[in-house]
Amino acid sequence: MDSIESAADVRYTDEKGLAEALRGADALFVYDFLSGAVPAAWHAADRIRWVHIASAGVDPVMFPELRDSEVILTNSRGVFDSSIAEYVLGVVIAFAKDLSRSLDLQRERRWQHRESERVAGRRALVVGTGPIGRAIARLLRAAGMPVSGMGRRARDDDPDFGTVYASADLVRVLPEFDYVIAVAPLTEQTKGLFDGAAFAAMKPTARFVNVGRGELVVTSDLVQALRDGRIAGAALDVFETEPLPSDHPLWTLPNVLVSPHMSGDFAGWRNTLVEVFADNFERWQTDLPLRNVVDKQLGYVPSGH
Template identity: 80%
Template sequence: MEKPVLAVLCGDDQARNLTESPAMQPIESAAVVRYTGEAGLADALRDADALFVYDFLSRAVPDAWHAANRLRWLHIASAGVDPVMFPGMRDSDVVLTNSRGVFDDSIAEYVLGVILTFAKDLHTSLDLQRASRWQHRETERIAGRSVLVVGTGPIGRAIARMLRAVGMRVAGAGRRARSGDPDFGDVHASGRLVDHLPGYDYVAAVAPLTEQTKGLFDAAAFAAMKPSARFVNVGRGELVVTADLVEALRTGGIAGAALDVFDTEPLPVDSPLWTMRNVLVSPHMSGDFIGWRDTLVEVFADNFHRWQTGAPLRNVVDKQLGYVPSDR
């Protein structure tokens, strides 16, 4: 039986990790594997049956799509699928799967960590330590404080469970309003987000990037928040109108922000976000625990086995919604 052809999009610095991964060895025996960077993607896609986008930050797939004459399945090594969500892909018969589930708990730990950093003023303590200054301060409790998690998928649920475990009051915002949710309790409709933002001390953005969520956090959203509120973005940079966020932080419209994702990455060196005292910046790493790269390959390998044997694939994305539909 003819082996399927698998194209694998990876950066030069990622190829070694892939080729040395034990999870790829059975795949290399079962398929013709074409490892490629962005420049060679079109050639690798010709007559390929499947595409593994291991370089999940790459935006090369749309430009190479014309060569995908036989493609049946595309898997991306991330939970977000916006780098491969374009009209040609959306309108095709190609099945799209993602790596949902890998980063849930790690991102939840990050969100708890930055909330504690703000509440306990840990960033100031580090500055004072470096200056050899003994300056007593009082800090905030997080127990009893309220959090709105915007995005009710698996990552949002992991965040909700972790924050509830430390005594915070959590609600969600998603496509439809409901009550009695096992993780969020109340879920507000994200279409009416501005109506609900005033009630929360922290707002965590983890929604997928879609036409409906792009620019969701704009001047009106930040104006609706408490002046004492802190904003955390672990979703997508494009969820936020950056200029509006900068203005809200500069004028005291909100008290602070922890940002792991940005509409331009790397964050430009001249961005005012770097030097704002009330901002915590991290370089798109909130979910990246030690060993995550290998885990992503293992997730793909499991789905490859399913695809090859005709079993149902995991994490099939609804291409019209732009994410894997939740059961809840």
């Protein structure tokens, strides 16, 4: 932040002091991207022209007053693409090679020979065709998996996915896939997208991976689908309630991998997020177009921006 401090009056604050810090401020850097404090303090934002959030998802700041204002909203798209893709490839391999069972047997000092699955040839559906979804598609293709995408509109000539299905066709196409990866932004259209009907449509041998938002999933429906064997497993990095309560059934289901919202968090990620903001701040000061401008009606950065 040194370059920014030399060019502007910077006020650092926590949630309690946010309203006071907003008065007279021209820009807001939401570094704590999990905080829900901005809507409650927004009444004090008397001259804000630009809000930047240190995450790819913008749902914590998509409240009506900001969405309907002239304030520019930018995000940190691009920071987490590769690391989240690596996480997804890792859990796919972990499922296919039964690594969690191998660790259990190792702790028990039991030599139990088993056969495992091939990764190559297993079909994957990536729900969300932004930069993170594309990075996932490229890595899974490199591992020999045919990959399709799902987005707002259908098309057959996508450079990373080939075929992209429309979100409205989710239940219809789910039976074709062995791995279903959720990475879509949270919008009114995607909230609760994966419900009982979606899980019932999946193959009983299919695995579900969520690296998008917890609210994309009706969690109770997912738990029931796992308990009933309607799907074979799930790798979950995000949840409706975080931290995941210690008594939640997802902790103990044998076919579930739980990680604490860390799939994108590589060593040094916090500094990288500040560097993204600093770059955009320099552009803002010199009247250059800002990077990663969010379409506030869509809830994400459109392709090509």
